[in-house]
Amino acid sequence: MLNQRKRLWDAPPLKSHYDAVIIGGGLHGLATAYFLATRHDIRDIAVIEKRYIGYGGAGRNTAIVRANQRTQENVPLYKEALDLWPVLTRELDFNLMFYNCGNLNLAHSEAALKAMRLQTATAQFHGVDSQLVTPAECKALIPALDISDRPSYPILGGMFHPPGGIVRHDAVVWGLAKGASRKGVRIHQGVEVTGIGVQKGKVDSVETTLGRISTPRVLNAAGAYSAALANRLMGICLPISVLTIQAMVTQPLKPLLDHVISSGGYHIYANQTLKGEIATGAHMDRWPNYTTQTSAHYIKHQAEALTDLLPCMRGVKFMRTWAGLADMTPDMAPIMTGNDPVEGYYQDCGWGYFGFKSCTVAGKYMAQYMATGSCPDILLPFDQKRFEAHRLMGETAALVSYSADN
Numbered sequence: 394m395l396n397q398r399k400r401l402w403d404a405p406p407l408k409s410h411y412d413a414v415i416i417g418g419g420l421h422g423l424a425t426a427y428f429l430a431t432r433h434d435i436r437d438i439a440v441i442e443k444r445y446i447g448y449g450g451a452g453r454n455t456a457i458v459r460a461n462q463r464t465q466e467n468v469p470l471y472k473e474a475l476d477l478w479p480v481l482t483r484e485l486d487f488n489l490m491f492y493n494c495g496n497l498n499l500a501h502s503e504a505a506l507k508a509m510r511l512q513t514a515t516a517q518f519h520g521v522d523s524q525l526v527t528p529a530e531c532k533a534l535i536p537a538l539d540i541s542d543r544p545s546y547p548i549l550g551g552m553f554h555p556p557g558g559i560v561r562h563d564a565v566v567w568g569l570a571k572g573a574s575r576k577g578v579r580i581h582q583g584v585e586v587t588g589i590g591v592q593k594g595k596v597d598s599v600e601t602t603l604g605r606i607s608t609p610r611v612l613n614a615a616g617a618y619s620a621a622l623a624n625r626l627m628g629i630c631l632p633i634s635v636l637t638i639q640a641m642v643t644q645p646l647k648p649l650l651d652h653v654i655s656s657g658g659y660h661i662y663a664n665q666t667l668k669g670e671i672a673t674g675a676h677m678d679r680w681p682n683y684t685t686q687t688s689a690h691y692i693k694h695q696a697e698a699l700t701d702l703l704p705c706m707r708g709v710k711f712m713r714t715w716a717g718l719a720d721m722t723p724d725m726a727p728i729m730t731g732n733d734p735v736e737g738y739y740q741d742c743g744w745g746y747f748g749f750k751s752c753t754v755a756g757k758y759m760a761q762y763m764a765t766g767s768c769p770d771i772l773l774p775f776d777q778k779r780f781e782a783h784r785l786m787g788e789t790a791a792l793v794s795y796s797a798d799n
């Protein structure tokens with residue numbers, strides 16, 4: 394007898410009307426669909442994905458999650474995002490493999506330590522566990538670290554954030570797709586959105602490669618393609634640059650890294666997967682492009698940086714490298730807006746390095762925004778108008794000054 398296992402999500406035909414259309418079957422699109430269906434009883438939703446779900450950053454990221462961002466606008470958002478992983482694991486009845494092993498950021502200069510002091514204070518003010526640690530404490534956390542004066546960038550201290558860690562990224566895609574589909578959301582893969590119809594200042598339809606859909610609401614959650622889409626379909630010019638991020642994994646090793654580590658000095662981060670591989674990344678090409686090719690230069694950089702910090706890794710082989718695209722804003726904070734410039738048009742983009750760790754909470758609040766039409770307070774700072782008003786947030790410094798942590 395055939396084993397008739399149920400698929401995680403259905404593949405029904407495209408309808409001609411939906412109460413909401415979501416462009417992009419990535420992390421943010423699927424999470425928003427899930428929260429619309431489960432928290433707001435809006436279930437007549439199409440998630441339109443031009444390739445396959447998880448094709449974008451969703452399936453390429455290095456799965457790091459944490460809440461110790463730098464600014465007061467961002468920390469509460471990421472704190473709630475972190476708190477949502479165990480909740481979603483239960484709700485979705487799907488093992489997202491949340492492993493809160495903690496994140497250790499290394500400081501290699503007085504300036505980096507100073508920035509960490511500020512960041513730790515902000516985190517603690519918002520109830521996020523984040524502590525400054527000495528080089529000896531870094532070594533106690535990761536015994537393989539070389540804390541002597543030998544490395545090119547000696548370790549002067551660090552910031553340890555115990556509740557952060559890693560979550561299995563493809564499980565998140567599949568779990569959200571399963572949960573949304575069970576509530577009636579229709580996921581359409583291999584269909585591209587090519588236009589948005591507007592009548593009398595309101596969204597009334599979406600054009601796709603399979604025809605026109607009427608709908609009063611559309612969310613642009615197209616990740617790295619969202620800015621080009623906003624420009625082409627809505628005439629909106631978003632201050633987003635698309636850059637390539639590369640990552641790689643080594644051969645499996647015995648347990649070596651109990652925590653995620655990152656270093657702005659070396660521009661590197663690494664964690665050990667459950668299989669034993671060291672997953673490592675951080676490099677971002679410095680010029681805008683849409684390529685997902687990797688480069689030999691980066692493999693060399695990563696090998697040199699890793700072995701300088703963790704000398705026991707000399708001779709270890711990389712098994713696989715890959716790249717994905719990041720939609721970067723000038724202040725490294727996202728853009729989440731609605732009903733602007735037309736009613737029914739929403740966008741959730743500009744997540745750069747941070748779109749995996751944030752997808753739970755962004756989905757939750759974008760769903761609320763789309764269901765009620767009014768912007769939840771927590772999302773107010775992320776309006777694109779901040780750029781026109783020169784009110785940029787300070788998340789850039791969170792990356793540049795000391796941390797390659799994503």
Ligand SMILES: Cc1cc2nc3c(=O)[nH]c(=O)nc-3n(C[C@H](O)[C@H](O)[C@H](O)COP(=O)(O)OP(=O)(O)OC[C@H]3O[C@@H](n4cnc5c(N)ncnc54)[C@H](O)[C@@H]3O)c2cc1C
Pocket residue numbers: 416417418419420421422441442443444445446447448449450451452453454455456457458584585586587614615616617618619622638639640674715716717718719741742744745746747748749750751799
């Ligand atoms: C190598 C790498 C490592 C990373 N590591 C981390 C990390 O450790 N932690 C972290 O928080 N973040 C990380 N990120 C960033 C994170 O992956 C992204 O920010 C996140 O995936 C953004 O989610 P999204 O839903 O906005 O976009 P995506 O997940 O990219 O999904 C967008 C989807 O939209 C689809 N699409 C585009 N145009 C159309 C269209 N016209 N019609 C239909 N569908 C369309 C695309 O095919 C894609 O599937 C990393 C990224 C990369 C590349």
